[in-house]
Amino acid sequence: MRLTCPFCGSRGVEEFTYRGDATVRRPAAEAGDAAWVDYVYLRDNPAGLHQELWYHGVGCRSWLVVTRDTRTHLVSDVRAARAVAQAEHQAEHKEGAA
Amino acid sequence: MLQAFVSEGIKPFIDGVVTFGAGHFYISQSDKGGLVFGGDIDGYNSYAQRGNLPVIEDVCEGGMALMPRIGRVRLLRHWGGIMDMSMDGSPIIDHTPVQGLYLNAGWCYGGFKATPASGLCFAHLLARDEPHPVATAYRLDRFARGAVIDEKGMGAQPNLH
Known part of the structure; x- marks a missing residue:
């Protein structure tokens, strides 16, 4: 399996470290126990498209959000985690303004 | 995904199961003489039902660190299977x-x-x-x-x- 890092290009997967589901978000401090258990311990494990965090430790040291099919290892999208977070933040801001 | 490996048959020299905790490698020898060994998993979610080369290299490095004399034995086949990983590593x-x-x-x-x-x-x-x-x-x-x-x-x- 190879990942195409947006900064370094196509690299072997041994350059990267896996960190799991990229869609989980930290709940508010006052959210109940159930929300925190879900955040810390419970993960979906889809057979199909999975958005996940990878760290390019041997390359540019960027965190990446990779969309991969867990049945075929076909990678359909790689984006910088920073860009994903910024886009999310902007979307939230827009929603708040509206 | 966990991979396990079987080598060509050789004369008996391992009469138990040897586990190498420091590098994560385990090995035993079958009655037919083949070395049966394995080590680490992929570390990412997978339903692909196949192995990959980086882990093969990692497992073989573990084997060489523990038992350099198996270095020239040829690999016969290997197997990849899905592992049910829990969040804390216990069942x-x-x-x-x-x-x-x-x-x-x-x-x-x-x-x-x-x-x-x-x-x-x-x-x-x-x-x-x-x-x-x-x-x-x-x-x-x-x-x-x-x-x-x-x-x-x-x-x-x-x-x-």
Whole structure:
């Protein structure tokens, strides 16, 4: 399996470290126990498209959000985690303004 | 995904199972003379049912660190299988919220080796509807109760175990 890092290009997967589901978000401090258990311990494990965090430790040291099919290892999208977070933040801001 | 390997048949020289904890490698020899060995998992979610080269290299490096004399033995075949990784690296033997449905899962890659003990504990649970004294901690709700069994002290991430 190879990942195409947006900064370094196509690299072997041994350059990267896996960190799991990229869609989980930290709940508010006052959210109940159930929300925190879900955040810390419970993960979906889809057979199909999975958005996940990878760290390019041997390359540019960027965190990446990779969309991969867990049945075929076909990678359909790689984006910088920073860009994903910024886009999310902007979307939230827009929603708040509206 | 966990991979296991079988080499060509050679004369007997390993008469037990050798485990190398520092590098994560285990090896035994079959009656036909083939070396049967394995090591680490991929570390990422996978249903692909096939192995990959970086892990083969990693396992073989572990083997060479432990047992350099096997370096010239040729690989015959290898196998890749899905592993049921739990968040804390320990299994779950418990009731479920569904009446009559019991769970014996999350064995990570220790399932085969633990089968005699896990079978006994699971049978005890099924027959008496109460956990075997050895397995009382392997509860499904241990995560929500903050009672995780993190034997290696690695944290609550399946790829760390």
